[in-house]
Every structure is written in C-alpha cells, then in structure tokens.
Amino acid sequence: MAIAAVAAVPEITSRMSLLVAHDEQIIRELCAEVAAQSGMKVATVATAQEAMDILENLNIDILITDLKLGDSSGPDLIDQVHSIHSEVAVIALSGYESIDSAISENRLRAVDYLSKPFRIAELLSTIERAALRVDLQNENKVLREQVRTQSGFGGLIGLSPSMQSVYKLTHKVSQHDCPVLILGETGTGKEMIARSIHFFGPRKKAVFAPVDCSSLVSTLIETELFGYAKGAFTDAAQSKRGLLESANGGTVFLDEIGDMPITLQSKLLRALQEREVRPVGSTERRPINVRIIAATNRNLENEVRTGTFRQDLYFRLNVVQVKLPPLRERKSDIPLLVTSFMEKFAGTRGSPPTISEEAMAAMIAYDWPGNVRELENCIERAITLGSGSIVKISDLPSTLVKFRSNAMPSLHEILPLVELERRAILHTLSQIKDKVLTARMLGIGKTTLYRKLKKYKRLDISLIASNNADVRR
Numbered sequence: 001m002a003i004a005a006v007a008a009v010p011e012i013t014s015r016m017s018l019l020v021a022h023d024e025q026i027i028r029e030l031c032a033e034v035a036a037q038s039g040m041k042v043a044t045v046a047t048a049q050e051a052m053d054i055l056e057n058l059n060i061d062i063l064i065t066d067l068k069l070g071d072s073s074g075p076d077l078i079d080q081v082h083s084i085h086s087e088v089a090v091i092a093l094s095g096y097e098s099i100d101s102a103i104s105e106n107r108l109r110a111v112d113y114l115s116k117p118f119r120i121a122e123l124l125s126t127i128e129r130a131a132l133r134v135d136l137q138n139e140n141k142v143l144r145e146q147v148r149t150q151s152g153f154g155g156l157i158g159l160s161p162s163m164q165s166v167y168k169l170t171h172k173v174s175q176h177d178c179p180v181l182i183l184g185e186t187g188t189g190k191e192m193i194a195r196s197i198h199f200f201g202p203r204k205k206a207v208f209a210p211v212d213c214s215s216l217v218s219t220l221i222e223t224e225l226f227g228y229a230k231g232a233f234t235d236a237a238q239s240k241r242g243l244l245e246s247a248n249g250g251t252v253f254l255d256e257i258g259d260m261p262i263t264l265q266s267k268l269l270r271a272l273q274e275r276e277v278r279p280v281g282s283t284e285r286r287p288i289n290v291r292i293i294a295a296t297n298r299n300l301e302n303e304v305r306t307g308t309f310r311q312d313l314y315f316r317l318n319v320v321q322v323k324l325p326p327l328r329e330r331k332s333d334i335p336l337l338v339t340s341f342m343e344k345f346a347g348t349r350g351s352p353p354t355i356s357e358e359a360m361a362a363m364i365a366y367d368w369p370g371n372v373r374e375l376e377n378c379i380e381r382a383i384t385l386g387s388g389s390i391v392k393i394s395d396l397p398s399t400l401v402k403f404r405s406n407a408m409p410s411l412h413e414i415l416p417l418v419e420l421e422r423r424a425i426l427h428t429l430s431q432i433k434d435k436v437l438t439a440r441m442l443g444i445g446k447t448t449l450y451r452k453l454k455k456y457k458r459l460d461i462s463l464i465a466s467n468n469a470d471v472r473r
Contacts, residue, residue: 014039016131017058021051021065021077022093027116031064034123040131048077055085061134062127067094087137089130136354136390156192157340158333162325166193173320174200179272181257181317182295184324187373190295191255193322198251203291206250209243214256222264223280225252226271232281244277244288251291257317258298258309265310272316292317327368327375332434334364337372341379342391353383355391357440362393364437366400425452 018040020031028044035042043058045051048069054060065077078090092113112126156167173180174197182190191210198208211224227242243252254260260268271277272292276285294317303309327334338355346352359382368374378397386395393401429438439449 016061017041160330178319187371188324209247210253214259218261228280229282254294257294258296
C-alpha cells in the first residue's frame with residue numbers, strides 16, 4: 001500500500017520499535033508502513049499470543065493493538081502487557097463504542113487510542129505522542145539512575161563542573177579539623193554541606209549542633225553558645241552548659257553567622273582562640289573541643305569594611321572557604337534535582353511520576369531566586385496538587401509560567417526565520433551551557449542541535465576566511 005505523503009516526524013521515532021497486533025491484514029500493513037516511514041523498526045502479528053511472544057523476545061517500545069483480536073480481547077492483552085512489560089506504550093485501536101465501553105469499565109490501560117476509521121495523519125500523530133512518552137520515560141529512568149549512582153559528596157545532587165569542585169573541596173576539608181566558612185545564597189544547601197563535612201570526618205560519631213544566628217536575639221545566642229550559671233538572671237534556676245561545651249568532640253554549625261551581633265563576635269573569637277568558654281554569670285572558664293563550621297548568605301568582606309563584622313573573627317572562620325553556586329548558574333543539574341525530589345515526594349504512590357518536556361523546559365528557564373529549596377517546594381506542590389502520572393506545566397506555580405513567557409525576547413528588527421533560529425539557539429546555549437538541555441528547551445532533537453551548531457561553525461569559518469580575503473585585496 002503506497003502512502004502519498006507522511007508529515008515530518010521527530011528524530012526520536014528513528015530509535016523506536018513498534019509492534020502491530022491486528023487480525024486484519026490491510027490495517028496491519030497500513031500501520032506498519034506509516035511507522036516504517038517515520039524511521040521505526042516494525043513487526044506485525046495477527047493474534048495476542050503472537051504479540052506476547054514478540055514482546056518476550058524483542059525490545060518493543062510501542063504496541064498498536066485492536067480491542068477485538070481473534071484469540072483474545074484487546075483489553076486482556078493490554079492488561080498482560082501492562083503487568084509484564086509496563087515500559088511499553090500501548091495504542092488501542094477500535095470503533096467508538098468498543099473504546100467507550102472499555103474506558104467506562106476502567107479496563108483500558110492504553111496511553112492513547114484511535115477510533116476506526118482513522119486518517120493517516122491521526123495515526124502518525126498518535127504514534128509520535130507515544131514515542132515522546134517512551135522517550136520521556138527512558139530519560140527519567142536515566143536520571144533516576146544518575147541520582148542513585150552519581151550523587152555528589154554526602155548525597156548532594158549535581159553533576160555540573162561547579163558542583164564537582166564543591167564535592168572535591170568538601171571531601172578534602174572533611175578529613176581535617178580546621179574551621180570552614182560556607183558561602184551561598186539562601187536555599188543553596190549550606191547546612192547540607194556542613195553536615196557532610198561533619199559526618200564524613202573524624203568527628204562523625206559525636207554531635208552535630210546547628211545554631212541559627214538569624215532567628216535568635218543576642219541574649220539567647222549568648223546563652224545557647226556559652227551557657228549560663230545558676231542565678232545569672234531571673235529564670236536561671238540551675239546552671240546550663242552551652243553548645244560550645246556540650247558538643248565536646250563534635251561540630252557546632254553557626255548558620256547565618258553574618259547576623260550575629262557584633263557585641264557577641266568578640267566573645268566568640270576569644271572562645272575559638274583560647275579554646276575555652278566562660279558561661280554567662282560565671283567567673284569559671286571551661287575547656288572546649290569542637291569544630292566550627294560557619295555559613296552565611298552575606299558578603300562578609302563588605303561587612304568587615306562597613307564595620308558590622310569583626311575582621312579578626314572573619315579571618316579565624318575563613319580558614320577554608322566553600323562557595324555554593326546558585327541554582328541559576330548550574331541549570332544542567334535541574335533535571336537530576338527534579339527526578340530526586342519526585343522520588344522523594346512520590347511516597348507510597350508506587351513509581352514516581354514523570355515530567356513533561358514543557359514543564360521541564362519551564363523549570364530550566366526559571367532563575368530560582370530561592371534556589372534548590374524553592375525547586376524542592378515546587379516539586380512537592382506539583383505532586384500534591386497534580387493528578388496523573390505526568391507532571392504538566394499546569395501543575396507548576398504560576399510564577400514559573402509567567403517567567404517563561406516574559407523571558408521571550410522582544411524583536412526590534414525584522415529578521416529572516418533562519419537568523420532568528422540561529423540567535424535563539426546560540427543565546428539559549430550561552431545561558432544554559434548544556435547542549436542536551438538546550439535542545440530540550442527549544443523543542444528540537446539533540447542531533448538536530450548538533451547539526452545546526454556545526455553549520456553555524458562552518459559559516460563562521462567561511463565568513464572569517466572571506467573577510468581575510470577582502471583585507472588582503
């Protein structure tokens with residue numbers, strides 16, 4: 001059967017294999033020819049048993065099956081495929097009434113369906129949707145495997161070069177006992193780095209004691225760190241040891257150290273230098289043995305210049321500095337983080353959901369002012385409020401969708417479509433710095449992107465050569 005014209009299909013279909021199960025030869029041949037012209041490997045069978053035999057022995061991505069097969073009902077076959085080969089995308093084929101009946105009985109587990117008679121364009125579009133779904137599932141499997149096997153130091157997620165540098169430095173400093181200063185915006189994971197340094201170091205069996213310097217008033221921070229003697233103030237009915245003393249042999253994490261009142265900074269400096277503390281209201285000095293890790297989202301060098309942070313304390317804390325990059329500077333890590341958070345919040349629902357290309361593109365385009373913490377909250381919200389096995393762009397907060405639409409550049413000049421495409425590709429690549437993510441954001445195949453980049457490079461070389469020739473003339 002000759003097909004006059006078949007619309008262009010995504011490159012993704014050329015990597016797919018498809019099985020057609022139908023008892024009518026003419027429909028088997030039609031489906032097979034449409035799929036073959038889109039680049040797919042195709043097999044055809046007439047019975048459900050033959051279909052299961054093929055699925056057992058060959059790697060099949062998509063199954064097209066009729067709801068009325070000679071030796072078995074279509075829904076029964078779909079149930080078998082769903083139970084044994086859940087990775088296969090199923091397209092159900094039948095008349096309106098049969099499909100409606102199967103759906104109403106909740107028996108149809110197909111990802112898509114076609115009602116007979118159908119047009120070739122409808123068939124091709126349905127195959128493309130199934131292929132995209134399979135590719136999306138495969139990508140999510142790869143990402144989940146990367147999360148499990150290629151997580152960074154201490155379970156941190158990210159394979160970008162900036163995070164690799166953080167892992168190396170964090171692992172090295174964890175084996176020593178020197179103070180560490182962790183810098184980074186809110187939500188980048190500073191406490192997670194601090195915990196990794198502690199639990200991978202020689203003090204891992206002792207206590208890790210975090211103190212949030214931004215959430216406590218100065219008097220509370222002082223008593224929390226240094227303790228107090230009985231009768232030091234009205235409610236001091238008995239003495240209490242501070243964290244610097246009680247965390248003996250362990251680590252004290254001073255979170256948001258930049259918010260510590262300057263009146264307490266001198267007392268902390270003395271404690272660190274002399275390795276002893278004097279509780280509030282006491283004349284007795286007690287020895288301490290703790291490692292200090294501090295973190296802040298402030299620029300402490302500027303704080304030193306303005307006189308709001310002691311220079312000598314800054315030098316005491318800043319023996320080794322670990323700087324965490326904001327999420328907007330490591331967008332290539334977003335798919336891994338998304339996959340990790342989806343597994344985390346899937347809970348008892350079984351297998352975690354996948355995420356649509358459009359939703360992933362929106363998350364990659366967004367700048368995430370709240371960094372990893374904001375992304376985690378976004379995924380938790382999407383899974384909680386979403387319905388179905390795929391997180392769609394409609395499940396994301398409106399701020400992401402608005403940001404993506406507002407990020408579209410305005411055109412101040414009329415340009416050919418080819419030039420607009422070139423600028424869009426090069427601009428996106430310069431921002432994302434990852435070819436796979438660039439292709440995903442632009443909605444094109446990876447091989448298409450590579451081919452276009454090679455073309456641009458050849459044009460640039462030709463242009464340089466032409467300009468050099470003009471200069472010589």
